[in-house]
Amino acid sequence: MTGAPASRLYRLILASGLLLPTGLPAQDRAGGVPDNPLPLDVMSFNIRTAAGRDGENAWPFRKELVAETIRSYDPDLIGLQEALSEQIEFLERALPEHRWLGVDRGLNGGNGLSEFTPIFYRYTELSPIKSGTFWLSDTPDVPSPGRRPSRIVTWARFYHLETGRQVYVFNTHFSLRRGERQLRSAEQLASRIAALPPGSSVVAMGDFNAIAETSDTWHVATSRGLRDAWVMAEEQRGPALTANGFEPPSEGWEGRIDWVLVGGPISVPSMQTVVYEKDGRFPSDHYPVVARLVLE
Numbered sequence: 001m002t003g004a005p006a007s008r009l010y011r012l013i014l015a016s017g018l019l020l021p022t023g024l025p026a027q028d029r030a031g032g033v034p035d036n037p038l039p040l041d042v043m044s045f046n047i048r049t050a051a052g053r054d055g056e057n058a059w060p061f062r063k064e065l066v067a068e069t070i071r072s073y074d075p076d077l078i079g080l081q082e083a084l085s086e087q088i089e090f091l092e093r094a095l096p097e098h099r100w101l102g103v104d105r106g107l108n109g110g111n112g113l114s115e116f117t118p119i120f121y122r123y124t125e126l127s128p129i130k131s132g133t134f135w136l137s138d139t140p141d142v143p144s145p146g147r148r149p150s151r152i153v154t155w156a157r158f159y160h161l162e163t164g165r166q167v168y169v170f171n172t173h174f175s176l177r178r179g180e181r182q183l184r185s186a187e188q189l190a191s192r193i194a195a196l197p198p199g200s201s202v203v204a205m206g207d208f209n210a211i212a213e214t215s216d217t218w219h220v221a222t223s224r225g226l227r228d229a230w231v232m233a234e235e236q237r238g239p240a241l242t243a244n245g246f247e248p249p250s251e252g253w254e255g256r257i258d259w260v261l262v263g264g265p266i267s268v269p270s271m272q273t274v275v276y277e278k279d280g281r282f283p284s285d286h287y288p289v290v291a292r293l294v295l296e
Contacts, residue, residue, distance in 0.1 A: 038165045038295040043075040043274075044205035044258050045288035046173070049082040049115070057246045057281070059087065065283040067094035069276045073290050077158075078120040079171030079205040088118055099123040101131050102154040102171075106143050117154045117171045117206065129166070131156035134192065136172070136185040151175055153189060165295050168196060172206040178217065182210055186220035193263055194224040201295045202226070202263035207286065212256040221261065229260040229268045229291040238273030242289060246282050249275060258289050265296040 047066050050059035067090070070078060078098065080091075088100065102118035121128070134140040137150035144150040153172040160166070172189065175181050186208075193202055204226060210217035212228055222228060230236060239249040242258040262268065270292040276283060 036163045036165065038160055038163050040077065040167070040203075040293045040295060041073065041075040042077045042079075042169075042203055042205065042260055042291045042293055043070065043073060043288050044079045044081075044171070044207070044260055045070070046081040046207040046258060046284060046286035047083060047087060048284040048286065050084045050087050054246075054285075057285070062281060062283050063087070063090055064094075065276075065278055065281060067091060068278075069274065069283045069288060070095060072276065073274065073288075075290060076122045076125060077169055077203070079154075079169070080118050080120065081115070081171075081173040081207045083116045083118055084114065085116070088116060091120070095120060097122055097124065101128060101156055103133050103152070105135070105150075105152040115152075115173065117152055117173050119154055119156055119169055119171050121156075121158060121169075125161055126158045127161055128156045129159050134188075136174075136188055140188065151185065153192075155192075165201070167201040167203060167295060168193070170202070170204040170206075172204075172208075174206070174208045174210065174217070176209050178210060178215070182208075182217040183220050186217050190221055190224040190226060193226060200264050201266055202261075203266075203293065204261040204263070205259065205289075207258050209257055212259050218259075221259075226261040226263045229262050229293070230256060230271045230289075232262070232268040233271035233291070234268065235270040236272075237270065238275055238287070240273070242273060242287050244282060244285055244287055246285050248277070248282075249287075256289075258286055260289060260291040262291075262293065267294045267296055268292070269294060 098120040100118045100120045102116045104114050104116050133152050133154055135150045135152055137144045155170045157168050174185050212218050240254040240256050241249050242256050272290045274288045
């Protein structure tokens with residue numbers, strides 16, 4: 001058996017998080033910002049659980065369309081919500097250029113209606129230096145007790161193999177219950193991100209179950225430095241509406257509950273709500289959103 005080529009071995013070691021590349025300037029190894037802008041396409045997509053009673057919109061009838069939607073936009077990073085193991089396993093096969101990270105939050109003991117909020121990433125370009133999960137609860141570092149544990153945030157610190165740029169990525173799905181629970185979740189997420197090293201590039205995305213720009217949840221989430229990519233975007237495409245009930249957008253309706261937030265030196269050339277269908281079938285009861293970002 002021959003050994004792995006040196007470049008491949010190096011990537012394997014880097015992906016494990018055992019070391020950072022020593023050829024970079026010291027400030028870059030410490031998380032600083034090198035002077036080489038990096039375009040990055042990011043998608044947030046609530047794919048609707050496979051455990052839903054959705055009749056003709058059940059997962060087996062739309063899973064290929066979900067994969068096709070993602071492939072059509074070919075994002076570098078994808079944050080999924082409502083994903084079950086069988087859905088992740090299918091998309092892992094359907095998206096061979098991506099790998100993923102994340103854990104099940106343990107709803108119902110991880111059986112039936114539970115949820116991952118995985119981050120898929122293009123592994124030939126991005127390597128996770130460090131990753132983890134925290135629970136949106138009073139005990140964020142351990143799963144909440146009982147059959148209905150709290151919602152989770154999946155996060156990772158990625159290293160871009162070609163440029164040496166680093167970016168923190170967070171993916172979540174807030175509770176449907178608006179009010180105090182959502183506000184605590186928004187404050188917890190914002191506080192975690194505010195504690196990162198100054199100047200860090202950050203992407204926080206997900207289904208926040210609250211209307212952007214008007215809800216208290218949005219105001220709390222953006223109160224400590226995060227900015228809404230849709231608001232920032234030089235170009236906006238598609239409707240300002242993301243939940244759809246497997247239907248086309250209704251005339252005059254607005255309400256973005258699926259957001260991409262950014263922090264640090266990131267610009268947003270464009271942001272799109274993806275209205276993608278085939279023969280009248282939509283891939284999910286949410287439209288995915290895609291942001292073209294540039295790490296400055």
